[in-house]
Amino acid sequence: MVTKVIEKTQPSTRMLMIQRGISKGFPIMLGYLPIALTYGVLAKQAGMNVSEITLMSVLVYAGASQFMGAGMIGAGAGMLEIVIATFVLNFRHFVMSLSFMNRLRGIPLRWKVPLSFGLTDESFAVSSLHTEEAKQDKGTYFYAALMLTAYSSWVIGSFLGGILGDIIPDALSQSMGIALYAMFIGLLIPSVRKEWRVGIIATAAMLINYELSLYISSGWAIVFATIIGGFCGIVLLKGDKS
Amino acid sequence: MIILTIIGMALVTVIPRFIPAYIVDKIQFPTWANRWLNAIPYAALGALIFPxxxxxxxxxxxxxxxxxxxxxxxxxxxxxxxxxxxxxxxxxxxxxx
Incomplete structure (x- = not known):
């Protein structure tokens, strides 16, 4: 793909960055589409109309909390209750955003703010493993393209789920539930191969999350497991050049 | 009513996402905090995968x-x-x- 581009008349760095962003965002799209379709179907069953279903994806853009929100709306829960539950479930994005924005220090605030809106578990994971772009010319286009690829597939998928209904067979949609986990694994393992200490940090976070989830909500468990697991990095990543 | 709920959900989701953009613009972190933040992606991946x-x-x-x-x-x-x-x-x- 890259060679084909080079053969053409000198493509701009911007175009290259956009192409790279879309290609790195592609696995996210693959994972998002079936889940967004499922969300659309479930939200419809919960009594939301297509514009509400799509609006929630446009404005909230956080998978797990949208499933929960639609479910709670269907169950007749109060607005305050739903909003608080959403806050707890999505607060992990604060920690992720802090980490990602710290990597983007070099880029102007007018880029950082819109990019932060596109931050999800998946776009954060992929972006954070491609930190070199943050220092390159027109690197912001890489992140913007990556995030828009993910975002548009989420929004379009939810809309389609809302109008088309159940188009994915049951057996297949259950199997697709592993897609994002497999993507996380596919992102983590190459880093572990490069630097085994990364594997210790991830394993620590897994165990902490497992232990905490026995006592507190999964939203807080992920937040604390991420924060505490990250502390291992203070000692383990001493040699980190970046 | 559903629309208001969606707007409420959007606000509590988006505010924690963009506040860090302003934080890193204002504050320089000590070395240990940078190391901690650099480890966050791996810790987050671990916590997102298991259980x-x-x-x-x-x-x-x-x-x-x-x-x-x-x-x-x-x-x-x-x-x-x-x-x-x-x-x-x-x-x-x-x-x-």
Whole structure:
């Protein structure tokens, strides 16, 4: 793909960055589409109309909390209750955003703010493993393209789920539930191969999350497991050049 | 009413997302904090994978775990991430036939 581009008349760095962003965002799209379709179907069953279903994806853009929100709306829960539950479930994005924005220090605030809106578990994971772009010319286009690829597939998928209904067979949609986990694994393992200490940090976070989830909500468990697991990095990543 | 709920959900989701953009603009972190923040992606990946993966098929935790082990194996041998995802989906599909 890259060679084909080079053969053409000198493509701009911007175009290259956009192409790279879309290609790195592609696995996210693959994972998002079936889940967004499922969300659309479930939200419809919960009594939301297509514009509400799509609006929630446009404005909230956080998978797990949208499933929960639609479910709670269907169950007749109060607005305050739903909003608080959403806050707890999505607060992990604060920690992720802090980490990602710290990597983007070099880029102007007018880029950082819109990019932060596109931050999800998946776009954060992929972006954070491609930190070199943050220092390159027109690197912001890489992140913007990556995030828009993910975002548009989420929004379009939810809309389609809302109008088309159940188009994915049951057996297949259950199997697709592993897609994002497999993507996380596919992102983590190459880093572990490069630097085994990364594997210790991830394993620590897994165990902490497992232990905490026995006592507190999964939203807080992920937040604390991420924060505490990250502390291992203070000692383990001493040699980190970046 | 649903629209208001959606707007409320959007606000509490988006505010924690963008506040860090302003924080890093104002504050320089000490070395240890930078190291901590650089470790966050790996910690987050760990916490997002486990124990969540065991609930892919809610009443059969082993299905998700086996799918995960297959994904780890294939990723370790350097298989493209899209193929890793497809292999994990196929594994769960076969195990739940």
């Amino acid at each position: 969540g993966i065991s609930s892919v098929v809610p009443d059969r935790p082993s299905v998700g775990l086996i799918g995960g082990i297959i994904a780890i194996g294939l990723a370790f041998f350097g298989l493209n991430i899209i193929l890793v995802v497809i292999a994990a989906i196929s594994t769960v599909f076969i195990l739940t036939l």
